[in-house]
Amino acid sequence: MTQGTVKDRIHALIIPILEERGMELVELEFKREGHDWLLRLFIDQPTGISLDDCVDVSRALGVVLEVEDPIDAPYRLEVSSPGLDRPLTKPQDYDRFAGRKVKIKTTVLLDPDESGRGRKTFVGLLQGLRDNKVALQLTDKKGIQVEIPLDDIEKANLEIDF
Numbered sequence: 001m002t003q004g005t006v007k008d009r010i011h012a013l014i015i016p017i018l019e020e021r022g023m024e025l026v027e028l029e030f031k032r033e034g035h036d037w038l039l040r041l042f043i044d045q046p047t048g049i050s051l052d053d054c055v056d057v058s059r060a061l062g063v064v065l066e067v068e069d070p071i072d073a074p075y076r077l078e079v080s081s082p083g084l085d086r087p088l089t090k091p092q093d094y095d096r097f098a099g100r101k102v103k104i105k106t107t108v109l110l111d112p113d114e115s116g117r118g119r120k121t122f123v124g125l126l127q128g129l130r131d132n133k134v135a136l137q138l139t140d141k142k143g144i145q146v147e148i149p150l151d152d153i154e155k156a157n158l159e160i161d162f
Contacts, residue, residue, distance in 0.1 A: 006030055009070040010039065017060045018043060023053070026082045027089055037075035042082040049081035088156040094129040101159040102126045104136065106152045122146065123159060 007030050018025055022045055029040040043049055043057055058079040065077070088094060088102065102124065109118030124146075127135035133147040134156075 006071055009068075010065075013064050013068060013070065014041060014057075014061055017057060017064065021045075021053075021057070023049075023057070027087055033076075035074075037071065037073050038078065039071065039075050040078040040080065042080055042087075044082050044086065054079045054081065084160050085157045088158070091129055091132075091150060094126060094134050094150075094156075097158060098126050098128040100126050101139070101161045102136070103157050103159050104134065104148055104153055105155045106148060107154045108152050110148060110152065111146050120154075122148065 007028055010030065011025070011028055014025055014028070023043050024045065026042040026044050027040075028042075029038065031038055031040075041057070041061070043053070045053070058077060061079070062077060065071070088097065104122045106120045106122070109120060111122070112118045122136055122138065123140065124136040124138040127137055127145065129135070129150070130147070132150045134150060134153065136146050136148060138144045138146060
């Protein structure tokens with residue numbers, strides 16, 4: 001059983017369930033935990049996700065998974081909200097959450113300082129997506145804006161601003 005194939009099949013099964021509820025799939029994890037597998041879905045919608053929403057999606061998906069049986073090993077299903085530090089997983093997320101504080105980790109060193117050394121972690125106010133680059137106003141360099149190529153982003157999350 002390959003993770004990619006199973007994730008692709010589950011993705012195809014979950015999207016119609018979420019779309020009919022006005023929700024979106026933020027992230028899908030399928031990984032081994034101990035002897036069993038864990039299928040974890042993070043879902044969202046503009047008004048936020050409640051526990052009842054998670055239960056509803058879990059029940060609906062559980063029925064479909066029973067019928068379609070895409071996983072040939074014991075697994076546990078978890079459905080959750082993405083949380084306050086929601087990951088940014090789609091290009092449109094960078095426009096949707098413009099004006100919010102984010103943390104971005106890149107796969108390559110960017111934004112070299114005076115010594116020529118770059119960095120991989122950036123925190124700042126998200127300005128949106130322009131020409132496949134994420135515009136970010138850095139919080140550690142007041143007023144300085146960087147553009148991070150979308151292809152160079154390893155991970156991006158909303159930051160909780162207290």
